[in-house]
Amino acid sequence: MNSRFLLSALAVVAISACTKAPTGSEQPGSLTPVELPTDHPNINPLPDPEMNGGHAGRAPRRISVAQLKTSIITVTGRQWSQIDNLASSLGQADYAITVSDATEPNLVFAKFLEDGAREVCLNAARDDLAKMTPDTRVLWPDVPGAPRDFTTLDDTTIGNNLKTMSIRFWGSPFDDAEITAWTETFKKVAARAKTANRPEQAWGSICVAMMTDPRFITY
Amino acid sequence: MKKDQSPSLQGALARRTFMKAAAGFAGTTLFGGVTFKAFAQMSSLAPADHCFVFAYFNGGWDVLLSLDPRDPAVFTPERISETRILPGYSLLSNDASFPTNVVRPQGSNIDFGPAIGRMANHFDQMAIVRGVNMNTVAHEVGFRYFLTGKEPNGSAARASSTATEIVGQLKPSVPVPNVAYNIETYNDRYPGYANALRVSSSNDLLLTLAPSPTALDSEIERELVDMHGRRISCEADLYDSRGLVKQYRESQAQMQTVLSAQLDRYFRFEDNTADTAAMRAEKAALRTLYGLRPEGGNDPRTSAAARAALVATALKRGVSQCVSMNITGGLDTHFGTQLTHAQNQRTGWNALADLVTDLKASPHPSGGTFMEHTTILIFSEFSRTPLINASGGRDHHITNSCMLLGKGIKHNTVFGKSGDVGLSAGVIDHRTGAPSATGEQILPDHVIATVMKAANIDYSITRVEPLAGLLA
Numbered sequence: 001m002n003s004r005f006l007l008s009a010l011a012v013v014a015i016s017a018c019t020k021a022p023t024g025s026e027q028p029g030s031l032t033p034v035e036l037p038t039d040h041p042n043i044n045p046l047p048d049p050e051m052n053g054g055h056a057g058r059a060p061r062r063i064s065v066a067q068l069k070t071s072i073i074t075v076t077g078r079q080w081s082q083i084d085n086l087a088s089s090l091g092q093a094d095y096a097i098t099v100s101d102a103t104e105p106n107l108v109f110a111k112f113l114e115d116g117a118r119e120v121c122l123n124a125a126r127d128d129l130a131k132m133t134p135d136t137r138v139l140w141p142d143v144p145g146a147p148r149d150f151t152t153l154d155d156t157t158i159g160n161n162l163k164t165m166s167i168r169f170w171g172s173p174f175d176d177a178e179i180t181a182w183t184e185t186f187k188k189v190a191a192r193a194k195t196a197n198r199p200e201q202a203w204g205s206i207c208v209a210m211m212t213d214p215r216f217i218t219y
Numbered sequence: 220m221k222k223d224q225s226p227s228l229q230g231a232l233a234r235r236t237f238m239k240a241a242a243g244f245a246g247t248t249l250f251g252g253v254t255f256k257a258f259a260q261m262s263s264l265a266p267a268d269h270c271f272v273f274a275y276f277n278g279g280w281d282v283l284l285s286l287d288p289r290d291p292a293v294f295t296p297e298r299i300s301e302t303r304i305l306p307g308y309s310l311l312s313n314d315a316s317f318p319t320n321v322v323r324p325q326g327s328n329i330d331f332g333p334a335i336g337r338m339a340n341h342f343d344q345m346a347i348v349r350g351v352n353m354n355t356v357a358h359e360v361g362f363r364y365f366l367t368g369k370e371p372n373g374s375a376a377r378a379s380s381t382a383t384e385i386v387g388q389l390k391p392s393v394p395v396p397n398v399a400y401n402i403e404t405y406n407d408r409y410p411g412y413a414n415a416l417r418v419s420s421s422n423d424l425l426l427t428l429a430p431s432p433t434a435l436d437s438e439i440e441r442e443l444v445d446m447h448g449r450r451i452s453c454e455a456d457l458y459d460s461r462g463l464v465k466q467y468r469e470s471q472a473q474m475q476t477v478l479s480a481q482l483d484r485y486f487r488f489e490d491n492t493a494d495t496a497a498m499r500a501e502k503a504a505l506r507t508l509y510g511l512r513p514e515g516g517n518d519p520r521t522s523a524a525a526r527a528a529l530v531a532t533a534l535k536r537g538v539s540q541c542v543s544m545n546i547t548g549g550l551d552t553h554f555g556t557q558l559t560h561a562q563n564q565r566t567g568w569n570a571l572a573d574l575v576t577d578l579k580a581s582p583h584p585s586g587g588t589f590m591e592h593t594t595i596l597i598f599s600e601f602s603r604t605p606l607i608n609a610s611g612g613r614d615h616h617i618t619n620s621c622m623l624l625g626k627g628i629k630h631n632t633v634f635g636k637s638g639d640v641g642l643s644a645g646v647i648d649h650r651t652g653a654p655s656a657t658g659e660q661i662l663p664d665h666v667i668a669t670v671m672k673a674a675n676i677d678y679s680i681t682r683v684e685p686l687a688g689l690l691a
Contacts, residue, residue: 059461089427091411104411105467107394110474111427118433175452185446189439196436205439209446212471214464 060218062103065092071216072116075168076124076138076207080116105217117211125204139165139203148199150190158183165206170215182206264480264537267391268585269626269674270592272530272574273366273382273543275402276567276599278550279358279615281334283307283605284561285568286620287349287637288321288332303641304605308333310557317561328631334561337572338622342631344575344590345624346689350637352644352660353601356615358551361600365621366543367405368667368681376405378680380415381596381667382541387413388676391540394473395427398533400526400544415543421486421520421529428538429483447471477538485532488519505532509573523547523570531577535589546570550599554610560603571597575624594673595624596666605642618644621666627673627691634689635661652688661686 063071065087073079088094090109091102121139128137132146142161143153162182163173174182186206193202210216283289283306291306299305311317311333322331327342353361359374369378379387386397387409397404399415406414418424435443447468459465484494488502488511509524510517517524526544533539547567552560578590585592598621603613618637634652638645648655649665664683671678672685 055460056458060459060463062463062467088417089423091414102406102411102414104414105463105470106412106414107470107473107477108416108427110467110470111477114471114474115431115433118431118435122433178452181449185442189442192436192438192442198436201435201439205435205443208435209443212443212447214459214467217467218463 062105062109063217063219064101064103065090067219068113068217072120072211075211076120078120078124080120082112082119083116086112086116105214110212113217114208114212117208121207121211122200122204124207125200125202128203129200139207149194150199150202151187151194153190155183158186161203162186162206165210169207169210170213172215185209264394264476264482265392266534266537266584266589266592267389267393267396267540268592269389269540269594270534270589271382271385271541271670271674272534272593272595273380273402273541274546274567274571274595274597275362275366275544276550276564276597277362277545277548278552278599279361279601279603280550280564280599281552281557281560281603281613282332282349282618282620282637283603283642284332284334284557284564286332286335286347286622287602287642288330289639290321291319299606302639304639305607306332307557307607311561313556313558314562317558317565326631329633334564334568336565336568338568338575341572341575341579341624344579344630345622346628346630346632346634347620347622348634348661348666348686348689349620350635350643350645350647350661351619351621351666352662353617353619354662356601356617358600361619363403363405365598365600365663365666366403368664368671370662370664376403377407378405379407379409379413380404380543381670382543383409383413383415384671384680385674385676386541389540389674393537393540394477395424395533395538396540398424398539398542400424400529400542402543402545404543415541421525424529424533425483425486428477428486430478430481444475447475480536482536482538485536486529488525488528489513505577508577509570523566524573527570527574528577531574531581531589534578534593535581546597550603552603553608553612553614555612557607557611557613560613571595578625590625593625594627594670595622596670597622597624598663598666602642616642618642623666623670623673623689627675628669629689629691632689634686648688649684650687652686 065083068090069079069083090112091104093101124138128139129148131137134144135141140161142164143157159179162179166172166174189205190202193199289304289306291308294302294304294306296305308319312319318333322333322335322339323329324339324342327339329342329345329347331339353364354370355361355364357374360371363371363374363376366380367376367378368381371377382397382399383404383406390412395416397413397415399417401418404415404417416427484491484498488506490499490502494502505511505528506519509528511519511522511524511528513519519525523546526546530542530544533542547563547570549563550560575590578593579588581589583589583592599619602616602619604616608614635647636645636654637643644660645654646656646658647653647661648658662683664681665686668678668681668683669685669689671681672690678685
């Protein structure tokens with residue numbers, strides 16, 4: 001009898017420990033930052049380089065070939081056809097002759113990544129041109145309608161789509177200063193793509209730029 | 220100390236520190252004040268001051284036919300029981316282009332076997348090391364031993380390839396410093412920059428040097444190049460104070476330099492009407508020198524001569540500093556005739572002879588010829604038995620030879636000696652190269668230490684001293 005009572009009491013305590021009634025300000029799916037104690041020292045957004053050997057945070061790393069392969073599929077839904085053939089040149093270990101992955105961002109990596117980005121991005125852009133519904137598109141989901149001429153887009157639409165792409169490719173949105181420069185670049189590229197009658201190169205080349213950007217290949 | 224400061228003062232200091240570090244980074248970065256396009260234009264393709272070539276004869280060569288010959292009038296079939304050596308030069312008589320005796324060009328201090336081909340003419344640039352004890356007659360073991368200068372563990376290499384060691388230590392600025400053409404390459408202690416670009420054919424190298432197969436509109440291409448160099452933010456610069464992103468930017472700039480130089484055109488040895496007249500003339504001269512014939516014979520992409528031409532082009536155009544390659548094969552001739560082996564071996568020697576001719580005739584930007592700025596090591600995994608077996612071939616033999624040419628090496632000289640009985644490995648005085656009862660055996664470790672010393676790099680990884688008498 002006593003043990004049954006004890007078990008019931010423990011179950012009540014466990015349930016109450018795991019359940020927290022939402023407060024008035026909390027919405028489902030949102031997180032409330034933990035408040036710091038009042039006597040906690042000031043936290044700077046970046047570690048002090050002088051206290052860290054001149055560096056801020058840990059050293060960035062280049063993604064491995066396996067990570068690159070997964071990243072390309074994740075952001076574009078398609079794979080670079082030559083990635084397996086070029087894996088050893090991109091740094092993948094074969095565990096026979098080379099026993100550790102090379103993650104040096106050297107010339108060969110830069111060259112082959114550029115080749116791969118072009119193949120994947122332009123194919124994705126060609127597919128997107130045929131899609132009538134914006135949210136099914138990979139590279140311009142925030143552009144309404146099904147335009148082939150992107151010179152008519154306004155800055156807000158371009159900016160929104162660039163932000164979506166930056167989150168898709170890098171996991172973080174552009175800041176305002178950067179988005180202005182990219183918007184200007186996109187306008188030039190879109191104008192040239194229209195003149196050359198190569199509409200896939202408008203957003204396709206932005207995709208290439210994002211895939212070959214350091215933020216795509218580092219973590 | 221900082222913990223005692225007020226939060227507001229701390230914040231100000233942190234901002235100041237951040238700005239200071241960011242400014243410092245901007246000052247050091249190549250892109251601090253130069254646009255990416257301008258940087259790419261500024262980077263030039265200058266050849267390395269000291270270049271290296273490692274040429275491998277695949278299968279185990281017969282040194283009697285090239286580097287360690289014996290006079291057939293002395294080492295006769297009648298004396299086999301005494302000498303245990305049969306040169307067998309008379310067995311090459313079906314091909315009249317082979318001499319039937321030892322070759323010694325005028326002025327040479329070196330004797331060569333009949334398969335040496337045109338390479339004998341370059342005696343003035345070379346040293347031959349004889350009587351090298353390979354400690355193995357297994358293909359992969361001997362090959363990896365010579366490639367790394369360390370005896371393998373079982374058959375597993377246990378050090379970096381010598382080319383990787385050189386690039387790892389010298390850190391050259393050429394775009395593809397280390398190329399391994401159809402040959403294994405190892406890196407056990409250097410960052411990725413020292414890794415060799417492994418190519419199995421010239422087409423692989425062309426893929427690296429040629430523009431992307433997916434072309435963009437030329438103006439869009441220019442916009443992309445500008446975007447490569449675009450700065451992200453001060454904060455991003457600070458996070459990259461260790462330089463990974465900077466290195467990637469530099470690689471992209473180097474890529475632009477390589478692509479804008481259209482270097483791939485120099486590696487396509489066939490005549491191309493789209494090339495300029497000067498380039499067509501240059502390529503025609505190269506085809507003549509290496510005997511490249513698109514219509515047959517020496518194929519401009521796959522033949523030994525094409526491989527040698529590729530090496531020369533990579534060094535002269537400032538693409539690479541070290542090129543390792545499998546120059547010829549078909550040498551593991553346990554069965555069949557001596558002639559096949561001799562022909563295959565001579566193919567390799569002739570290709571390398573053309574390479575040396577080319578390097579001798581090509582001026583290096585820092586003065587002298589390319590040959591004066593290049594060190595070449597030519598090796599095989601072991602040699603073949605000094606006696607012919609019952610199947611008419613030769614089996615694996617432990618005593619080997621190798622050839623060194625060019626910068627840092629004493630020229631027109633023979634170092635070491637193999638025995639006149641059974642071609643045995645002897646003990647040699649490493650200061651003079653002469654046989655000595657108090658000397659030591661010559662191992663691949665010593666040869667590799669000598670190459671590293673010639674390169675003026677740390678050779679302590681070999682744990683032996685270089686062959687002092689071989690160094691210039």
